[in-house]
Amino acid sequence: MSAAKKTETAKKLAKIQQDLGMKTQDFENGFVHYLYNMLGRNVDADVEYQFRALSYTVRDRLMGFWKQTWNANNKSEHKKAYYLSMEFLIGRSLTNNLLNLGVETETEKAMYELGLSLEEIEEAEKDAGLGNGGLGRLAACFMDSCATLQLPVMGYGLRYEYGMFKQRIQNGYQIEDPDHWLGFGFYPWELQRTEYARTVKFGGMTHLFKDPHTGKLTTLWEETDDVIAVPFDVPIPGFKNNTVNTLRLWSACAEEDFNLSEFNAGSYFEAVAQKSEAENITMVLYPNDSSENGKELRLKQQYFLVSASLQDVVCQWDKKHGGNFTDFADNNVFQLNDTHPSLAVAELMRIFLDDYAMEWDEAWHIVSSCMAYTNHTLLPEALERWPVPLFQRLLPRPLDIIYEINRRFLKQVAMRWPGDTARFRRMSIIDEHNNVCMAYLAIVGSFSINGVAALHSQLLKDGLFNDFYQLWPNRFNNKTNGVTQRRWMAACNPGLRALLKEKIGEDWITDLTQLSKIEDFVHDKPFRQAWMKVKRENKARLAQLVKETTGVEFKVDSLFDVQVKRIHEYKRQLLNILHVIHLYSKIKRGDTDKWTNRCVIIGGKAAPGYAMAKNIIKLINNVAEIINDDPEVGDKLKVAFIPNYRVSAMEIICPGTDVSEQISTAGKEASGTGNMKFMMNGAVTIGTLDGANVEILEAVGEDNFYLFGLKTPEVEEMKHHYNPQHFIDSDEDLRAVMGLLESGHFNQFEPNIFNEIINSMKSPQDPWMTLADFRSYINAQHEIGLAFQDHEHWNTMSIINSARSGSFSTDRTMTEYNDDIWKLTPLDVG
Numbered sequence: 001m002s003a004a005k006k007t008e009t010a011k012k013l014a015k016i017q018q019d020l021g022m023k024t025q026d027f028e029n030g031f032v033h034y035l036y037n038m039l040g041r042n043v044d045a046d047v048e049y050q051f052r053a054l055s056y057t058v059r060d061r062l063m064g065f066w067k068q069t070w071n072a073n074n075k076s077e078h079k080k081a082y083y084l085s086m087e088f089l090i091g092r093s094l095t096n097n098l099l100n101l102g103v104e105t106e107t108e109k110a111m112y113e114l115g116l117s118l119e120e121i122e123e124a125e126k127d128a129g130l131g132n133g134g135l136g137r138l139a140a141c142f143m144d145s146c147a148t149l150q151l152p153v154m155g156y157g158l159r160y161e162y163g164m165f166k167q168r169i170q171n172g173y174q175i176e177d178p179d180h181w182l183g184f185g186f187y188p189w190e191l192q193r194t195e196y197a198r199t200v201k202f203g204g205m206t207h208l209f210k211d212p213h214t215g216k217l218t219t220l221w222e223e224t225d226d227v228i229a230v231p232f233d234v235p236i237p238g239f240k241n242n243t244v245n246t247l248r249l250w251s252a253c254a255e256e257d258f259n260l261s262e263f264n265a266g267s268y269f270e271a272v273a274q275k276s277e278a279e280n281i282t283m284v285l286y287p288n289d290s291s292e293n294g295k296e297l298r299l300k301q302q303y304f305l306v307s308a309s310l311q312d313v314v315c316q317w318d319k320k321h322g323g324n325f326t327d328f329a330d331n332n333v334f335q336l337n338d339t340h341p342s343l344a345v346a347e348l349m350r351i352f353l354d355d356y357a358m359e360w361d362e363a364w365h366i367v368s369s370c371m372a373y374t375n376h377t378l379l380p381e382a383l384e385r386w387p388v389p390l391f392q393r394l395l396p397r398p399l400d401i402i403y404e405i406n407r408r409f410l411k412q413v414a415m416r417w418p419g420d421t422a423r424f425r426r427m428s429i430i431d432e433h434n435n436v437c438m439a440y441l442a443i444v445g446s447f448s449i450n451g452v453a454a455l456h457s458q459l460l461k462d463g464l465f466n467d468f469y470q471l472w473p474n475r476f477n478n479k480t481n482g483v484t485q486r487r488w489m490a491a492c493n494p495g496l497r498a499l500l501k502e503k504i505g506e507d508w509i510t511d512l513t514q515l516s517k518i519e520d521f522v523h524d525k526p527f528r529q530a531w532m533k534v535k536r537e538n539k540a541r542l543a544q545l546v547k548e549t550t551g552v553e554f555k556v557d558s559l560f561d562v563q564v565k566r567i568h569e570y571k572r573q574l575l576n577i578l579h580v581i582h583l584y585s586k587i588k589r590g591d592t593d594k595w596t597n598r599c600v601i602i603g604g605k606a607a608p609g610y611a612m613a614k615n616i617i618k619l620i621n622n623v624a625e626i627i628n629d630d631p632e633v634g635d636k637l638k639v640a641f642i643p644n645y646r647v648s649a650m651e652i653i654c655p656g657t658d659v660s661e662q663i664s665t666a667g668k669e670a671s672g673t674g675n676m677k678f679m680m681n682g683a684v685t686i687g688t689l690d691g692a693n694v695e696i697l698e699a700v701g702e703d704n705f706y707l708f709g710l711k712t713p714e715v716e717e718m719k720h721h722y723n724p725q726h727f728i729d730s731d732e733d734l735r736a737v738m739g740l741l742e743s744g745h746f747n748q749f750e751p752n753i754f755n756e757i758i759n760s761m762k763s764p765q766d767p768w769m770t771l772a773d774f775r776s777y778i779n780a781q782h783e784i785g786l787a788f789q790d791h792e793h794w795n796t797m798s799i800i801n802s803a804r805s806g807s808f809s810t811d812r813t814m815t816e817y818n819d820d821i822w823k824l825t826p827l828d829v830g
């Protein structure tokens with residue numbers, strides 16, 4: 001194409017974009033066009049078709065900004081960051097895209113004109129559940145903030161056919177149903193980009209090869225089973241700033257797909273079978289939160305993500321710079337979301353050494369200057385270690401490289417601490433059981449290592465990574481997590497948004513510290529009443545969800561006490577249930593003086609292989625059934641387990657919550673982000689001094705936070721002489737609760753099913769020390785009950801919690817990542 005023709009075409013394209021329009025009539029026209037012309041339906045079609053038509057209409061309007069951002073990124077020479085993550089827990093996108101484009105009113109009107117309801121259409125969207133919990137949701141919030149801050153950041157992840165399983169409750173037990181979120185391959189927000197497909201190698205063997213001309217030794221990795229990585233791009237719009245960043249999700253495709261015709265009939269079956277094996281790589285998300293199980297396919301997924309993404313970045317660099325990598329590290333930085341993508345260290349070395357014939361030292365200098373690692377857990381069982389034999393079979397060449405990285409690294413350790421063989425053994429990337437320790441690989445290869453809350457980052461330095469901290473103190477830093485207020489306030493709490501708009505305008509949507517201005521109105525009567533009214537309406541909406549999903553009826557003037565998160569022993573849903581049983585036992589004893597009616601909501605998924613967690617769900621449901629069916633209890637206490645906890649459920653749950661339960665054993669929760677969503681929406685926290693709770697407490701002050709439980713050093717100290725029986729013997733209330741549990745009161749026709757739970761709590765080895773915190777938890781809950789009766793006081797605490805949540809925005813988190821680690825310049829796309 002001639003240059004003149006190109007310019008002419010570009011002008012035409014720009015005009016098409018402009019002509020699309022952002023007015024009510026434009027959305028109406030666009031919608032009708034897609035519904036009639038593309039989908040062949042009428043306005044009375046199923047809401048799924050309405051959703052498709054509207055999402056295409058919106059996508060059209062993202063496309064121009066998306067191209068503009070993409071071009072701006074490619075044109076100018078500037079540094080870029082890449083967020084590598086095995087999970088992006090996106091949830092729904094329509095509402096968020098309308099918000100960030102600033103066209104909610106126009107689309108709502110357009111739908112209304114057609115006799116349709118925007119809200120109903122929004123609810124027809126399936127959640128993109130490409131993550132387990134906090135870590136995946138964090139990645140999604142990061143993407144939103146980067147686009148809003150106009151940071152040139154690209155996300156890289158996997159396009160799983162099946163995301164997080166759907167949870168159903170049957171007879172109190174969790175049942176997992178597959179989540180075929182793509183429906184019939186339909187996800188309106190993605191754009192397949194076959195032209196950027198990459199090849200990823202597995203298996204085979206390596207051998208040295210001497211170049212006959214140069215005499216240089218190179219390693220060949222041959223006889224591999226190759227898999228094609230096909231990218232699907234998802235647009236990530238910033239808030240009203242013409243920026244649309246990209247989340248690139250890789251899908252595995254068998255190589256045979258590209259040349260099936262070459263197969264002869266004889267091997268047809270094998271060819272197709274091989275195809276499905278290759279495509280299995282991105283078939284399903286592993287549903288384990290904070291624990292790994294050493295599955296071969298999981299390691300394949302990790303390498304697939306890393307290899308495709310790094311090739312993508314390096315190829316594009318190479319195209320522009322003709323194989324000159326001198327400035328590569330100054331212009332590219334990779335953020336590793338936990339150790340899942342830490343193979344990036346070895347893979348980027350492989351690409352430089354094998355594909356670009358670079359010398360080791362030069363390659364290592366670049367690699368170790370552009371990798372940054374975020375740690376997400378202190379639980380030792382969650383630290384990824386892969387058996388060397390497995391590595392050898394799947395990834396022989398990356399393993400070679402890891403050995404060499406380790407050899408050189410240990411030389412450095414020996415130099416620093418001569419003769420300290422114990423330390424030498426502790427720090428080796430290959431451990432004494434012949435596993436590759438992924439966290440150590442990430443640390444050795446990264447210039448920055450961060451935890452996700454102040455306490456967590458400190459504990460990393462003091463404990464888990466202390467040896468490495470001594471060696472490289474300057475690499476360690478903290479980046480406290482956050483959440484995006486666009487999704488978690490503006491979009492999910494329209495009542496609050498309207499009230500805030502009236503009082504302080506809308507600047508808080510891109511600068512959450514502005515929320516502090518509402519403290520000026522804390523004594524303003526109309527404002528206080530409006531605040532209470534918003535909360536009440538949100539509680540009614542939540543009560544409706546509970547009714548629909550569980551059949552349990554909540555009264556809105558009760559205290560809504562909520563714990564939703566993955567089910568895990570360290571998060572201590574059990575402690576919550578002990579409190580519920582305690583309240584029940586008080587009611588049965590007639591000890592209901594100054595009673596506060598309470599509705600307890602618990603929700604969350606258990607990893608399918610985590611028997612204890614699944615049993616905890618069963619216990620919650622059994623306790624709920626006994627309590628809810630007891631006429632003597634009535635409205636004094638209601639308990640509901642909300643099934644299938646996910647992003648779209650949380651969007652209804654957090655605005656309608658009074659009390660946010662953040663009750664993990666101190667030192668075990670890295671940060672938590674659910675705690676921040678609740679706080680922003682005016683819930684008061686009951687929590688231990690753990691993760692970001694520490695910073696939340698600091699922000700709101702002790703008068704506006706219900707703190708209880710052992711502190712981290714006390715937990716550590718008590719380990720040595722923990723005696724749960726002592727707590728039972730010395731506490732009448734705990735004795736009553738354990739008595740009810742042990743008598744089989746909640747499992748009369750299901751003998752012994754809770755024995756393991758009971759025994760774990762009574763074991764001196766219980767790492768979560770549930771019974772040690774029982775008394776102080778019960779006392780704090782009692783205080784909450786009393787405080788809630790003083791509606792005005794409670795309202796003040798609610799307002800203050802929201803007002804002081806300004807620093808828990810991912811806008812703040814991303815600004816810190818950028819200032820300290822990435823050092824990118826915001827890109828004005830015009």
Ligand SMILES: *Cc1c(COP(=O)(O)O)cnc(C)c1O
Pocket residue numbers: 132133134137564565566645646647650671672673674675677
């Ligand atoms: C925020 C969120 C989480 C993380 O919750 P924590 O309480 O921090 O563990 C998990 N799942 C979903 C769906 C979320 O929205």
